[in-house]
Amino acid sequence: MQIQPKIIKDFKKALSSEGLRFTEQRLQVLEDILSSDSHRDCNEIFQSIKIKGHQVSIPTIYRTLDVLVDYGFIRKLDIGDGAVKYEKKLGHPRHDHMICIESGKIIEFIDERIEQVQDEIASNNDYEIVGRVHQLFVKPKKK
Known part of the structure; x- marks a missing residue:
């Protein structure tokens, strides 16, 4: 998936504001979640990235997801019993x-x-x- 340059620029700015570096692994997390219409948890995102042949750690995924939620790129859904799923927010109609x-x-x-x-x-x-x-x-x- 090709991400718009403005989204990458905004992502870099969000990471910098949180004291985090922009890395290929964090870009993989962004690309993976924005390319999917599914509601997925951290482990499902991890598996999806792994299947594509990329390596990223679970802690990096969680830190990146937190930034993406805090800066409005994605939405975090509490689906009960402490379980959480994530979905893209950008370009996705309110529902x-x-x-x-x-x-x-x-x-x-x-x-x-x-x-x-x-x-x-x-x-x-x-x-x-x-x-x-x-x-x-x-x-x-x-x-």
């Missing part, structure tokens, strides 16, 4: 998640009605929304 508590499956959805209700609630209380996180924890219906 919500349903997380199956039995299988761990994550289903993305967009429903403008939910956003309208949230906007009304904020406005009725003299606030404006500056960020949203909406996750539904679900399980299959019993038949």
Whole structure:
């Protein structure tokens, strides 16, 4: 995947702000997560990079993911029981998640009605929304 020069420039600036060096390994983490539409944990990202023939340590992945989250490149999802998944945020439309508590499956959805209700609630209380996180924890219906 070819990453836009501005994204790499912003990534380098974010790393520098955190006192971290820009390295080929950190670039591999960025490229891997931005090239995927999946919700993945650190180990899945590690395996994906390894399969492509690159080497990067788990601690480097975690440090890089923290920077990518803090600077808005990716989103960190708490999917329950302490488990965390990551997804790209850049160029990805705003959406919500349903997380199956039995299988761990994550289903993305967009429903403008939910956003309208949230906007009304904020406005009725003299606030404006500056960020949203909406996750539904679900399980299959019993038949």
